[in-house]
Every structure is written in C-alpha cells, then in structure tokens.
Amino acid sequence: MITTDPFDDDKLREECGVFGIANVDTASAVVALGLHALQHRGQEAAGITSYDGDHFHSHRAMGHVAGNFDRDEIIRALRGHSAIGHVRYSTTGETALRNVQPLFADLSSGGFAVAHNGNISNAEKLRKDLVRRGSIFQSTSDTETVIHLVATSLYSTLIDRFIDALKQLEGAYSFVCLTSEGMIAARDPLGIRPLVMGMLDDAVIFASESVALDVVGAEFIRSVEPGEIIIVRDGKIRSVKPFAATPPRFCIFEHVYFSRPDSIVDGSSVYSVRKAIGAELARENGIAADLVIPVPDSGVPAAIGYAQESGIPFELGIIRSHYVGRTFIQPSDKVRHLGVKLKHNANKALIEGKSVILIDDSIVRGTTSMKIVQMMRDAGATEVHMRIASPPTRNSCFYGVDTPRRENLLASSKDVDQMCAHIGADSLAFVSIDGLYRALGEAARDDKVPQYCDACFSGDYPTPLTDHAKGSDSDQLQLLGEHLV
Amino acid sequence: MITTDPFDDDKLREECGVFGIANVDTASAVVALGLHALQHRGQEAAGITSYDGDHFHSHRAMGHVAGNFDRDEIIRALRGHSAIGHVRYSTTGETALRNVQPLFADLSSGGFAVAHNGNISNAEKLRKDLVRRGSIFQSTSDTETVIHLVATSLYSTLIDRFIDALKQLEGAYSFVCLTSEGMIAARDPLGIRPLVMGMLDDAVIFASESVALDVVGAEFIRSVEPGEIIIVRDGKIRSVKPFAATPPRFCIFEHVYFSRPDSIVDGSSVYSVRKAIGAELARENGIAADLVIPVPDSGVPAAIGYAQESGIPFELGIIRSHYVGRTFIQPSDKVRHLGVKLKHNANKALIEGKSVILIDDSIVRGTTSMKIVQMMRDAGATEVHMRIASPPTRNSCFYGVDTPRRENLLASSKDVDQMCAHIGADSLAFVSIDGLYRALGEAARDDKVPQYCDACFSGDYPTPLTDHAKGSDSDQLQLLGEHLV
C-alpha cells in the first residue's frame, strides 16, 4: 500500500524519477531495481543507459520497469559498472520513444547520457537560439537543451561545459549524468525536486527518493544540496557549488502526495508528516461522526492521523481493486457509468446507517471526490464529511508536475462552500497552509521567504517563467509526428 | 486495497471465478466488468462466450481481464444478449489456451458452453471411461468431463442430460452454462464453492461473489443453494433440486482470504468476519506492544479488529508497492536477495525502537513471514509478535484451490513453537478453530457435522477423493505438449 496512487486521473502526477549507480557489478540490474522502487514517479516509460568502459548501452521502452527491465537479455546487454536510469510520465501528447530518457549524445569529449527530474522553464527559448546556430534536436524534451548547451559550450573540460550549461537554465532540475569519465549529479539552486545520495559498499548511488536506496540495500548518506554538483570519478567523490547560495524552496507536494510514505524526504518521514497533517485536520476541522474512512490509497496515512487524534475509529469503507489500470475502457455506453466501481467499491455492510468522514490528500478536478461521496450515500451513509490533507490546489506547476490547465482545477474557480456543494458532501474542509507548515515542523509559513515551493497552493513561483510569460512566442514544439513501432 | 493478494507466492490461490448474465444488451460488456471484479479469484487467464440467438462467440486469452476484454473490437465480436465468463488460476503446468474456460462444444442439441469454479475429484476416472468409449478430449481440464457426460448421456432433454452428468460427479462445483436455449447455474450438493444470483433490471446474473453484482450495478437476490440447479429460459427462472438434501459445507477459507472484503458471502460481510477474527485473536492471544501492523494487504481487516479490541494503535509499518507483479525476476545473483523489498518495504521511521504485533491471514510455506519478521528487525523493532487470523494450514485442498504439496505446508511438519522459531518471531499465535467459528457466528465447531468445509485446517474432507485415493492409477494427464502462439 503506497500513498502515491498509480493510475488516478484525478491526481497531480510527478513526471519523473532518476537513479544512478557508479562502481558496481551489473550496474544496470541495480538501476532496474531502483527504478522499480520509483515507479510511482513515472509510469509511462523507462530507460537505462550503462557504460562498460568502452561503449555505452541503452534501452528505453514505453511502459513499466517490470515487463521491460526484468528481462535477462535486456539487462545482460546493458553491460558495465556504471548506469543511470529514468522513469517518466509525460505531460504532452509527445509520448514518442525518442523522448524517453536517459537521452544520449556522442560529444567530442565522448558519450554523454542524461536523466532529468524537473522542468526547465526557459527550455524553448534556449532551443530556438541553439537551432538558429545549427544544432539539430532529436526530441521535443526540454532535457535535450542541456545536452546541446554542453556540446556547443566554448569551455574545454566537460565539467566546465556542464556548469556553463546549468548557468543558462531556469526552473527545476535534478540531473544524473553518465559520461565516459564518470557520473555527475546536480540539483538546481532552489532544490525544488529531491535527489539523495547513498552508498552500497563502494558504489555511489543517486536517487530521487530514499526508498530506492532501501530497495537495493544501500545506505542513505545525505541529500544532494540545492545548487550542488557531485562528480564521481575513479572512485572519488567531489562536490562543486557554482551557484550563489539562496534559501531553498523544496516542493511541498512531495510531502503531500508524490513521495512514497516510506521515504525520508528533505529530512522528514513522509508517513509521519502525512499523519501529522491528518491530526492538524482533526484539530482545525474536527467533526463528530461514526467512522473515519480513507480514500485509498493515498488518504490512508492522514486518515490514521485523523482517527488517532479524534478518537473516531479508522475503517476500510472503500475497497480498492488491485487490478485497475488506466486502460480499462468500458466498451458500451450502457455500462460506461459502472466504471467507477471497478476501481473503488463501497464496503456497504460497514457504511450503512453510519455518518462518515472521508480523508483524501487533495482535490484536483473534483471528479473522484464527487463519485466517492455519491458512493457513500448509495451505500447508506447518513452523513458524508470530506476532509482534505492539503490546501486548495489553485495553480499550475511548471517544475515537472503534470497539472491540469488552471481552469480545470476545481479550486481555481470555486470557494470551499461551492466546492462542497459541487462534490455533494455535507461538509468540506482543507488543512490550512499554516497547518500544513506546522505538520512539517515549522511554526507557520514565512510569507516573505517561504520555506517551501508551494506555488500550486499560493501562486508564489520561486523562479522566472520565461517560456510561460505572456506574449512569449514559445509555442508548443511540434517535431516530426513519427509513428513508433 | 483488497484483502486478496494478487501475486503472492506464499498464499493459497483460488482457482476460478465465474459470471453469467442472461437477457441484456451487450451481455459480454457486462460480463467483462463482472470478471474484472472477480479478477482476484484467477489472474492467469480469462474467457467469455456469448450467444446471439444464432451463433456462439468466444474469446479466451492468457492474462488479466483488463488488457484483453476492455478492447472494443473484442467485445463487439462477442455479440448477444447472454454471455458467461471465467477467470482462472491454473495449478498445473498446463497453461495452454485450450484449458481456458468457458469450454464449448457443439452437441447434437446445439452449442453448450461451461464455466466452472471448483474441482471434480473423480474427473480422471470418468475421463478414462469416456475415452474408452470413443470420446475425444480437447483439454486436460476436469471441466471437459462434464461436457462429454452430457454429450453421451442417453437422456433426451438437455436438462436431463445435465442432471445425469452431475450425478456422476464428486467434488466441488459452481457451474454457469450457456446453451442455445438459455442459461443454467448449478452448485454442488455441499455448496462448497460460492455462487450468487442477482438481477439488473430484467436480466438475471450469476456470479461467484456479490462484489461482481455491485460493480455492474445489480441487485443481490440470494445465493444459489447447495445442490440447486437454476434454469433461465425465455425470461423465466426455474429451480430444480435433483439431489437429496445434506447439511452444507461452505469453504471457510473464502472468509479467511479468498473473497473480497466488500463481498457478502454466505450471508456475512467478509470485512466484518475478518475484523471479528482479529478481535478473537486479541482476546485469545493478546500481548502488550507499541504497534499493530498488518501484513498488507490481506492482513488489514484483522489488524484493524485486533487494534480496536486491544487498544494498541494500528499503523502502516509495511509499505507495499503497487507495481509488483509476479514476473519481476532479478537478473543477477548479486541482486536476487534484494527482491523482497521490491514488494514490501519497512516504514523504518515508524518501526525503529518499537515493539510490534504483525497480523497476517495465514501461513502457508512461511517464506514471506520469515522475510517480514527479519525486515521488522532490520528496521529496528525491539520485539516482533506474529498473530495469524486462521488456524494452522495443514492439509491440501482438492476442491478448486491451489495448495502446495502437504510437505511444503509449514504447519504440516512443525508445531507452533517450531514455526515461531522458523520465522524468527518473538511469539507466534493462531486463532483457534473454535475462535474462527465464533467469528462466523457459531458457538463452536460442531465436530460431528461441521458447519463448514475446513479440511485445510482439520483434514476432514466432506467428499470421497476418488482420483486421489491411494493406489489410484490416475496419473497426471499429459495431453499434447502444444506450443501456444
């Protein structure tokens, strides 16, 4: 049971997870395990690139890690002692294989492979400049921009070229790169997206979340720091900090929903934070009822926290099927409306005649909330109160998270009462922004220098948004509409 | 979150689920939804046969319902107002498509399709007799025996031939059959396997569990009774009871593990029964500890019951990945031992320094229990107590459940203390057989006429086991070793 919901259309979606390991036998086998543990960060495609001392080897595939990277012949072909990998959820229609990472290029300095979690918010502007000077892009990915910046940099060493490239970027990035000389990890100056370092005997690992270290049996060392570049070469680890120091702005939604509950993110246990948010919710917006029911699976930790704080029993009032992927399409209008129960079914014998408090992590479009409330009523609930373990989600993310257009966010156009009416609940409450910061151990949000990036709630974006500025001509990239085999 | 664990190698496995509907538009679309809700009863293959008034149409496939029966062209080809379907987990190596149900034959009376949940315990003897008389078998399935008995019966009407066939069978069966004249449901005289009837407007439905009625929006009517045959023809429902009445022996393990917690089985809520077993466990074998932790997902309801009865907090101490299928094969010896964490990972921040009570539904081989106990210790648990929501599983099932050979059942050769030492726990306790019957509303087990089939615990089999008798020459069937495309 993990809190990150793999297939929900009504959730924000993390776009990526990265994993790299240097100096180990069968590096690609370890990467495959690590990516599997990060699968919730990107279910659409996965890739691994390895280096065997002479050649780079790469395999990229649509679909999950399992079913692709657990095949012996694939792993055996990905030879070498160093490898990096990537899982991806793409936001645009461009789901072509060539956008699947790691991206690779044969530079004059040798092979260079990159896996990226985040989003470069001036990528389109940079791309136009590069094309004008003769660079030819293979993908529509913002990540490729970085490679061309490295390729055309006038500096001489690869590290200098890489730093030269980073300095031209805006936005959020956690990079893991593989070169013929070693492995490089880098995190943007605000540290928006997570990246941790671990050790497995002599091998160095970089991963988006600590749970990937657990799964491969590695020891957690520390987070890569905001603005830090770490270079692993010839068994040595070197740290470089080419940026001026600024207060970090870690993504607060990693705590609310993205990260696995068994991860330690930014120094805190995700599970504990979520329980603490549930307890805040109970204190801020408590209400009398018979049962506390999580919307599975992401609402479970907050529901436990709410139940423990309130003393109202925690019960499984909604049963979720293990077998629901995003692809089950009801083949007839007649049966289309039945679909919702495929995924969630009310535990009728439990619900009937009871007043219930439903706990969910967030409301995005509100479609799921509406169905779940109705399902509770159909099962005989006398009252249905909805409590949400985050503030209203009102703004799009430009840092590597798939958010619906602003107008499709229920909270962008409705206040809490209107939202309550919309989803049909007897009452609705969200944890306050300060309540959320309290659950994270802060006294309150520092509105002058917020401790986190909470733009999705506050609209307070920590970087310029060049490509998204009004009047920007950075239209959607449309490279060759290639059919994939 | 459902209690039936889809991929666990260390669980007993239900072999089948059946679903049929008569008198509805796009019957096959409804069957696909119903089968999806029964997917936990058989993940290996699925099939649907429909009848459009002139022709029968069938599609059978290896794999899940989703990915096969949510394709529009498949459902559209399965034309007709009546259809039956089947999900299957096979116990033998014979995973060929021709064993996937529904089985179909073109009899002199017209087409005849059968979906079967259960196991005919004298099928091999019957088969030998039939082959001797010129019948040619297409499959190695015990179910095909029934079809040949119908084909060669000397009675004249199809129903009489079907009853003639049933009277020759031993063992457990819930059948749903589709003929050119209507639909037939039948349950063995002891009612070992479940079968319920529902209505969706004018349409009649038969399904292994009530949850399949919920998912298609149908109303639960009643269980098909042990020994009852129900015939749906020309919009009329007729009940026939050709067997002498005997006390029923419903499978008790459906309550412990097989059925979904949101099903009403045999008149009881599965979720409530499981919570009640957890409460019995707490009363019978309570122990002081900091946390009650379910082994996800099947241990969750019993853990909630235990926690509520004992007052010890319920916590998610083990996080389970949504993405673990049975096929992720670690491609290198080096990393093979890491596999266990792919599926279950300890919530270290929670566990560290705490004494824990683990709740699981059963112990089969003990392999998972051993790993989970060790995982708790590695995460820093000070004490690990294991409590099991069923008595020790000591005997094989011959009624449609995949049980390991007796010698591989941990409880067949070890007493509770030895099992505790084997899995490395500080203490281990099982609910008593009478405690289990109490959770089901009985005062205790009636040893003379047990209210349930509990042979897996007691060794008390309610039918003869002709094919399994000592000295029987009923060797494993080995039909053509065909390669499937």
Add this chain to the structure above:
Amino acid sequence: MITTDPFDDDKLREECGVFGIANVDTASAVVALGLHALQHRGQEAAGITSYDGDHFHSHRAMGHVAGNFDRDEIIRALRGHSAIGHVRYSTTGETALRNVQPLFADLSSGGFAVAHNGNISNAEKLRKDLVRRGSIFQSTSDTETVIHLVATSLYSTLIDRFIDALKQLEGAYSFVCLTSEGMIAARDPLGIRPLVMGMLDDAVIFASESVALDVVGAEFIRSVEPGEIIIVRDGKIRSVKPFAATPPRFCIFEHVYFSRPDSIVDGSSVYSVRKAIGAELARENGIAADLVIPVPDSGVPAAIGYAQESGIPFELGIIRSHYVGRTFIQPSDKVRHLGVKLKHNANKALIEGKSVILIDDSIVRGTTSMKIVQMMRDAGATEVHMRIASPPTRNSCFYGVDTPRRENLLASSKDVDQMCAHIGADSLAFVSIDGLYRALGEAARDDKVPQYCDACFSGDYPTPLTDHAKGSDSDQLQLLGEHLV
C-alpha cells in the same frame, strides 16, 4: 522459378501438402525442410507433430513454414524420431488455428495425429451421425471426421479401426498418420491426390511430391498406390490393400499447374509434360508472331515448349516482382488501379511494335488475362494472341482444390470466342482435352474409363458427392466463431 504461383488470386489453389518421416534423428527438422519444399501446395498455415517415444509434441501456426518452423526453439521442442507435417490453404473463412493440421487426439489406444491432403465428400453427413452419438468436434475440418470414426470404431486394433474408418469415406485423400506404434500412410482407392514414398538411409518418408524427397536428400522409392495403406512399425514396412481394385483417376491438374516442375508425378516429369503441352498447343493452334511470352511463372515451361516447336523466340516480355505477396493493399482509390503493375510489368523496350503470343497454364476468372493483354497493348504490342496450356476450366473441384463457384469460372458461361472478346485478345485458343492426354503419353482420353480425374474440365466426377447433392441439408458448418490470439 516454379510453375506454381504462390499468390495469384486468379488461380486454382491446391489445399494441402503432407510430409512424414519415421526413424531419424531430429525428425521434425527434416519435416520442416520437406514442408518448405511443398509450400506451394498451401501457404496459409503449417503444422508439425512429433513423437518421442513417450509424448507427442505439436506446433501449428498461421503463415509460412519459414518464419515458423525454422526457429530453433520450435524444432527443439518437437522432439522425437518420427514426425508428420502439413501445409494448408483453406477454402472457407474458417482460418482458425484449430483447423490447422496435423490434427491430434488422445484415443484409448494412445495418441493419433493425422495430416490430410484431399477432401472427404461425405464428411458432413458422417459428422452429423457422430455428433448424434456423442462425439464432440474440435474443428470444422473434414479431416476430424476420420479421427472420430477411428475413436468410435468397434474393431480392436488401431489398424482395423483405421480401415473401418476409411471404408466409410467418399472422396479424395492422401493421409499420413502418426501413432505411438508407428506411422501410417494411406491413399484413396482412385489415387486422386498424389503421395510418394522415399528412403533417407533407414528412415521412411511419405510426401505429396517427389521434390520434397530431393530437398531432404532422400531417394524416391515409389508412389503409394491407389487404395494402399502402408504401415511403418519397428523399422518394418507393411502394405495393406483393403479395397477392391478399380482403375485409378489421378488429378490431371497436378500436371497442368499444382505440382512443382521439378517433381516426378505419377511417373512423369512435370516440366516435360508442360513443355509437351506447349508443343501440342503450337501444333493445334499455331499462329505467326514475333515473340512467345510466358505469363510468369507458371506459363514458362509451356512457353518454352511452344517456342521450341514453333521456332518463334522465347522472351521475357513480362517481368514479375519477387516481392508481391497477397497482402499489399493499395491504400487509396486514387492509386488502386495501379496495383496490377506491382506484380507484373511489361518489358516495354522488348514489346514495342511486336506481335506476341502469350502462354498461360489456365484461365480461371479471367481477371489476370484481361490485365495482361491490356498491359501488352499499352506497351505497344501490335497483336496479342493468348494460348492456354489446358482445356477450359468449367467445373468446381470437390477433391481438395479451391475452385471459385462455378458461375465465377469464365469458361462456365462463355465459349472461346466470348472469352477472347472478354479478355481483349486478338485470338485465344486452349489445348484440346485429347491434346492434353497426348502430352501425358496417352493416345487420347478414354471417355468410358478416363485415365485421369479431369472433372474440372469435363464435369465427369469419379465419386458420389454426398454432401453436395441437391437437397442435401449439409449446410456450411459453423462452429464457434472464435477469435484467435
């Protein structure tokens, strides 16, 4: 260059080829080669069944032998010293895998596999009787009838049961059967379809054409005689002739078109016979012209014969692409008419300003002839004379050849002058029926006891046609409309 044209829509099509070998290492590998040499007799599907002394192994696939039976893992799984195989072209829409041969059944005497070339003309009547008595059919193939007749025969030995079955059959058959006791070959009393025997060291081979013996390096021994059953067991060969002797009626069209030109069929070289037909044509219907041009590839030997007899030079005036399969579908109405040139293109530089004689083996629908004549005119031919190396094809075949319905045979409704006008030639002539018999070494056709089956030309069918009789209720079989994976 072989005379049997693999993909032509305007040709009659042989439905099957068979091959079996007993007593050799890797029997299935030899069968794969043999089937490959017989591929022109059936391009739709192929299958091999082997016996390893304990078990039967089978693999059947849609498509060609190459691409299926040249895969190492397939051949290795088809273990054993004896194996039979089949290539198939099916006439009906029933292209399901379950109709692909060899068919296999597990009889009380053990496994029994059958490969059949021909057609049982009372199969539907026999089938109805068998179903009435309780037999369940797996396929819609006429061949399965034989297996059920064997299974239900009251005789005791397998050979007696097999003879008992054959005696109930009408029509054309060359069977190769594999049992746990040995291999059996059988040919119908009239010897309508071919079947030869060869030896490869100690191994005995049966094959539809001698070319399959050449390809596997075996020695041609003799034809299996009409009405003969040959049994290979324990290294011994036994011949049985259970039928009263009758004058044979070998299929004359095997010489005209079906067999490969490098085969020895019925004692004659197919290539020599075709050249002799061409020479007869030149003598019977000679005409002055500049060039003799074969319609490739099947018209080539007759064109060489015609050119040598007439002294007019043989030239490649039509170039045929190697790459045209039956599946290239022009994707737009705009370009659909261009399709004909994909397959055949005029050698314009040669044709321009010349009078040409086109030689083809037969005219079925006439569609190709019409296009080819037009193509010659477009290329600048001054005169186009068509000469056909067989008499007009006026009647359907019921002995294992795919013929269009009678009304679609051009010759069934038009005389030669009308056909000439229809295809647009300056003149058209067919070889006479006596000319054809002369090319085969006869003085003329013996109209009382014809030396061959020439029903397609003469309408003189050598057997009753029970299933096709007027008033017969033997409607098209329609078993389960199963989707294949």
Add this chain to the structure above:
Amino acid sequence: MITTDPFDDDKLREECGVFGIANVDTASAVVALGLHALQHRGQEAAGITSYDGDHFHSHRAMGHVAGNFDRDEIIRALRGHSAIGHVRYSTTGETALRNVQPLFADLSSGGFAVAHNGNISNAEKLRKDLVRRGSIFQSTSDTETVIHLVATSLYSTLIDRFIDALKQLEGAYSFVCLTSEGMIAARDPLGIRPLVMGMLDDAVIFASESVALDVVGAEFIRSVEPGEIIIVRDGKIRSVKPFAATPPRFCIFEHVYFSRPDSIVDGSSVYSVRKAIGAELARENGIAADLVIPVPDSGVPAAIGYAQESGIPFELGIIRSHYVGRTFIQPSDKVRHLGVKLKHNANKALIEGKSVILIDDSIVRGTTSMKIVQMMRDAGATEVHMRIASPPTRNSCFYGVDTPRRENLLASSKDVDQMCAHIGADSLAFVSIDGLYRALGEAARDDKVPQYCDACFSGDYPTPLTDHAKGSDSDQLQLLGEHLV
C-alpha cells in the same frame, strides 16, 4: 521474374533506392507503390516522410515495403501532397531504426528530410569536424553528415546551404530531399548512381529506376543529369548545375545486376543489354553443349541471349523456390547441408545425361557457383560449363554497394583456371571488359577516360577515397548500441 536476386548471400547488394513525388493527393500512397517497385534495391528497411503544408510526418520500419506501407492507418497518417521514401540494405551491423531513411531534422529554416542512394566517401572525416564544433549526431549514417552541413552552413537560403554542403562531399549520391518549401533532387557530378525524373499529370517524381515510374503509371521524362540539382517549388521546376562539368562515370554494375530488367537505365533497356552480354559471351567463349541453363533468376536474360546466339536450347534446368527468404536456418547440423536445395533444385529429368552451359551474372565469393555445379553433376550432367555475364569482380565498391572484403572476392586471389577448379566446372569463362562495353554500345572501354565506373572490375576509382585512405583514422563509427523495440 526479376534479375535482381532478393536474398542471395553470394551477390553484391545495392544499398538503396529513393522515390519522391511533389504535388499529388495522397503522396505517400504513391511513394509506397514506387518503393515497392524498387524493393530489390534494399530489403532491410523502408521509410516515408510526407509534408502536409504544416507538419512533417514520418514512418520508418525494418522489413519490406509490403507489410509496413500497405497498412491503411500508416498511409493515412502520412498526410500531404509531397512525400519522399527510401528502401535500404545496410552493410554494417548497425541496423537500428534510427539509421533508416528518410532522415529528418528541424532546422531553423524548417523541416528538412533526406533520402540518399550512394555513399559519401569522406563522411567520417566531415563528421569528426562537425562533432568537434558541437553537432550531435543521431545516427551512424553517412547521410546525416549532409544534414549537419546544411544546418551549420553560413549561407542564408536553404538552397545555398545545400549546395555549400554538396561541395564538401566526395563520393556517390543521388538525393531526394523534402523541405517546407519544396522538393530537391541532386545527383553527384559523376552521376555514379541513377536518378530519373517523371511526371504523373501535374506531379513531379524522382526515382532511382524508371520501373518505379511504370508502376505508378507515370511518364518517364529524363535522367537527372550528373551534377544537377532540380528544385520543385510552387509547381515550378528549376535546374541548377553548381559543379564544373566532368565526363560521367555511371555504375556499370547497374546494367549487369542491380537494376530490374524492365528498367531503362542511362538510356538503355537493361533486359536488352543483358541479352547482348549473353550473346557476347557466346561469341567470345562459345562451347558445344546440349542445354543452356540460367542460374535463376538473374542469369535468365543473358542465358536467353546466349541460347539465341548459339542455337543451343534454353531450358529451366534449375528450379528456384519462391519461398526462400534469407532467414530459413536449418535447425540441426544433420540437415544443414540440405539447405542449398531449399532454394535451387535440379530439374533432374531434364539434366540427366546432358552436357550443360550454366549462365550467371557474376561470381562474388563463388559459394553458390560451387553448389550449383555440384548439383548439376548430382543430377547426371555429363559436362558442366560455366559462363559469366561480367568480368571477374576483384575490387570493393565504396559508392553504395555492399561488397565483401576484397580477400573474400574469389577473383581477387585466383585466376580463371583456379576459379574453374575451385567451383568444379569443366570450363569457366567471363565476358571480357571490352565485350561488356560492346554490349553497352561502345566500341571498347576507353582506358583513359572510361565511360563507366567499373572499379569493381578494374580497380579504377573515379573519386578520392578519403575515409578509406591508408593511415586514415576513420575507424568504424560506434554510436550507442541501442536495442530496438
């Protein structure tokens, strides 16, 4: 029957064919037909890129045109009035999809797609320079070099950039390019590889051979001239000749083997030239024998020419199977030697007791010749004389033809007598180089300024071979060893 043998391991292989059409509805459908007619020039992969006025669309696939580009959904997705296509046979192990043409890049001037027949003999040197300056290559194809030269050219218009790029190239090329402004065709200054122009109503077509014009129903206009660039824009055709004029050196092997016999190449009918070579052979190296037998299919026209000149009858003494692809692998050592007969089988009844003259187009490794000679002897030939319709092939081609390494060319290390002994013939003769030129209408080869590129026979290469010069460090390119899905 075409002379270019699709699957022979013992033949030189043309690497490519190109086809483009501008200004027609469903351009991609026409391109698919045209590529199909050019399939013999490259059987390994095929691709089409179209332009619909707004976007480029591309589909590239391993395998034949049929099976890929006859699928309606593929063609419909390749929208637009202009399209180019390519068929490819690759010489190196790099068979990855990313090397399949047309190659495409998004330049600052818009999309730019290229299809190339030929080989750039200084591509590796150019590539190194480009990478040094920051260009990132997507493929290992020499063709990509041209695209980067265009992208980084300092000229401003696309045509000037393209000419700037061409001027840096050495070697052989026939290009067809598609841009957002129009279509561009270009042929190298020596005109080594063919390229013709045709019209289909208002549409302009470029194709490697005239047969592709025939197949789409277009009119042949003229060859693109050596060194000519033709631009089709806004319905207008413009010709540019940026190179100084030099005597052309068309590839003589196109006449001997590569082109289809029904093509008009360089002003001559390929079929007539081949017959003329056969006649030269008969005059130069006539010998008494019973039969003239072509090695099918490429030896047929020369054999007809030989037979007509000598008066010895032309006969099909070798029958070739239509069904032999390059992939049929004999699965057992036991049967491996049988393979040769799968493809070619002696017409024994014809050969026995006769002296034969075999006619083939060329001898490359000699492996096929050796087998065929032996096959004739095994069939009973009394004498076997081999005559070859080209001079001995002694040198590798660097202009877009797959030649074995020089040491594997039989003629590179043996004189004619040694070759005769090697293949086991009674006599062997090749047409003389002057005989070959005579068949092409020349009086003789002009050794000072040869009329053709005949480097494979003479070693006289018409361009520098920068990448192949001794001491060149242009090692084999080894980009990412990517696995293809």
